[in-house]
Amino acid sequence: MPQEDGSSNESSTALLVTGPRCTSVTSDGAYMVRPSECVNVCIGPKHKEESSFGAEDAQELQERSTSRSLLDYDFDISQGYKYEYDDAVDDDEDGSNLLGESTHSPQPMDPHKLFTTKSDEKFPYMYLLGRIFHPLYEHQLRRDFEASLYWFTYRWDFPEIKPYGITSDAGWGCMLRSAQMLLAHTLRVHFKSKNWKPPTCLAKCREDPFVTRLLTWFADFPSRDESIYSLHNMVAAGLAKYEKLPGEWYGPGTACYVLRDLVSLHQQRQPSLFRVHVASEGTVYRHSVRTLMTKESKQRAEEQKKKQESNNKSTPLHPLDPSIPPPSSDNEDDTLNWDTALLLLIPLRLGLDKFNEDYREVLARSFWLPQSVGVLGGRPRGARWFFGAYADGTRVLGLDPHTVQTAPQRTRSNGLMTKNGKSKDSVVDLSDEYMQSVHTTYAEVFPISRMDPSIALGFYCRDKQDFTDLESCLKKLKVKSSSPDLFTFADHAPDYSMSTAVSSMVLGDMEDDMPGNEASADSDDEEYVLL
Numbered sequence: 001m002p003q004e005d006g007s008s009n010e011s012s013t014a015l016l017v018t019g020p021r022c023t024s025v026t027s028d029g030a031y032m033v034r035p036s037e038c039v040n041v042c043i044g045p046k047h048k049e050e051s052s053f054g055a056e057d058a059q060e061l062q063e064r065s066t067s068r069s070l071l072d073y074d075f076d077i078s079q080g081y082k083y084e085y086d087d088a089v090d091d092d093e094d095g096s097n098l099l100g101e102s103t104h105s106p107q108p109m110d111p112h113k114l115f116t117t118k119s120d121e122k123f124p125y126m127y128l129l130g131r132i133f134h135p136l137y138e139h140q141l142r143r144d145f146e147a148s149l150y151w152f153t154y155r156w157d158f159p160e161i162k163p164y165g166i167t168s169d170a171g172w173g174c175m176l177r178s179a180q181m182l183l184a185h186t187l188r189v190h191f192k193s194k195n196w197k198p199p200t201c202l203a204k205c206r207e208d209p210f211v212t213r214l215l216t217w218f219a220d221f222p223s224r225d226e227s228i229y230s231l232h233n234m235v236a237a238g239l240a241k242y243e244k245l246p247g248e249w250y251g252p253g254t255a256c257y258v259l260r261d262l263v264s265l266h267q268q269r270q271p272s273l274f275r276v277h278v279a280s281e282g283t284v285y286r287h288s289v290r291t292l293m294t295k296e297s298k299q300r301a302e303e304q305k306k307k308q309e310s311n312n313k314s315t316p317l318h319p320l321d322p323s324i325p326p327p328s329s330d331n332e333d334d335t336l337n338w339d340t341a342l343l344l345l346i347p348l349r350l351g352l353d354k355f356n357e358d359y360r361e362v363l364a365r366s367f368w369l370p371q372s373v374g375v376l377g378g379r380p381r382g383a384r385w386f387f388g389a390y391a392d393g394t395r396v397l398g399l400d401p402h403t404v405q406t407a408p409q410r411t412r413s414n415g416l417m418t419k420n421g422k423s424k425d426s427v428v429d430l431s432d433e434y435m436q437s438v439h440t441t442y443a444e445v446f447p448i449s450r451m452d453p454s455i456a457l458g459f460y461c462r463d464k465q466d467f468t469d470l471e472s473c474l475k476k477l478k479v480k481s482s483s484p485d486l487f488t489f490a491d492h493a494p495d496y497s498m499s500t501a502v503s504s505m506v507l508g509d510m511e512d513d514m515p516g517n518e519a520s521a522d523s524d525d526e527e528y529v530l531l
């Protein structure tokens with residue numbers, strides 16, 4: 001593309017901003033333009049216009065179209081056309097530089113403040129799954145990150161969910177699809193890293209073992225070994241343990257338990273998989289997490305202890321003999337290493353009939369935590385997977401599953417074998433259509449105040465130290481000391497059985513002290529017959 005001096009730069013990327021249709025000139029000669037008043041704003045390659053995206057009505061579709069604008073605020077451009085060049089073009093297909101440093105040099109970022117331009121215009125920073133993006137300088141970097149996220153939507157023409165005759169989840173499966181998105185990102189971070197993204201070339205995607213496994217795990221087929229996270233298996237788990245019939249709406253809490261059950265089933269075949277803990281009371285109990293995450297380590301420690309005791313067969317002379325090993329305690333469990341990573345799911349309700357705006361900023365800042373893997377929630381009667389928010393707590397960013405797409409198909413296995421030595425009749429067909437259908441460039445943005453109050457937070461902790469850091473970082477989310485906590489930590493869960501026993505004893509004493517009980521105790525036993 002020609003530069004201002006007439007030379008060309010083949011490896012540069014040009015950003016073209018066309019002239020506005022409606023403008024106003026400020027005192028310094030600069031044009032004030034709103035994106036809606038521009039003839040065309042093109043940044044990088046031109047994308048096709050967005051489809052209906054599962055919009056429930058024209059008003060929602062208009063809101064989504066407005067949210068896709070470059071900025072919802074005024075910005076300055078010089079008079080006429082303007083070309084800007086970026087020499088640092090990312091040609092890395094494997095995505096290793098996707099979340100690298102910006103090629104620009106913005107002012108130092110304060111993640112809890114707005115970015116102010118020279119014309120006193122303010123733009124909020126954006127928190128996306130533990131990362132901070134500059135609203136202007138890292139706009140394209142953020143869009144690339146959003147396009148790399150896995151997007152699961154309604155499907156039709158999948159194998160029948162027997163005996164109900166259901167071949168599509170349109171209209172009822174949005175929460176399960178949102179849960180699939182959260183779980184897919186967690187698997188991505190667990191088996192790859194936060195900096196990894198799938199290749200943009202479909203041929204390279206088919207050569208990536210993780211991509212092929214992931215798309216096979218979430219394909220909609222009734223399979224216990226292959227498609228472990230299919231809609232069929234999620235519905236089966238919901239029906240077996242939580243009395244949810246196929247076609248019924250799921251809430252965030254039930255979806256969390258379904259994920260826990262399927263991950264536990266998958267871990268029997270994938271020992272390196274993480275474990276899932278659901279904190280159902282809005283409080284994370286350290287003892288419950290420690291018990292879950294150190295089962296194997298504790299078992300190995302007990303076996304080693306028994307082995308040492310068997311080697312030492314000498315009888316102690318006295319109970320205070322130092323050769324007697326001390327009894328185990330909970331403090332010893334604190335020193336044990338975790339067996340694997342943890343996916344922590346926390347169902348919450350932030351309000352009664354509508355979202356309590358006291359949680360607005362603290363919820364937005366939860367996406368700033370490095371352990372964040374998103375939030376299950378949505379609008380009333382429409383679930384979403386939220387992966388980011390504006391730093392000022394005004395808006396959230398999410399992926400909408402309300403788009404109906406064709407279900408993947410199966411193809412002949414061509415002699416592939418299972419682990420048991422049996423031949424596979426068919427495998428999931430990773431067609432171009434299926435692989436392209438799990439990504440979208442159009443994230444939804446809408447006011448955080450319009451969220452449904454029922455949500456579920458998700459955090460991925462790779463080890464025990466990561467879990468400890470999550471607790472310490474939680475204190476930094478509060479803007480004011482009077483701000484409410486999203487959730488809390490405690491050592492042990494309360495023993496409600498003891499409370500019930502104490503209450504019954506107190507009530508029994510009160511009944512004994514009531515007037516008239518002495519007379520009834522001294523009187524003879526009499527039988528009364530109701531005539």
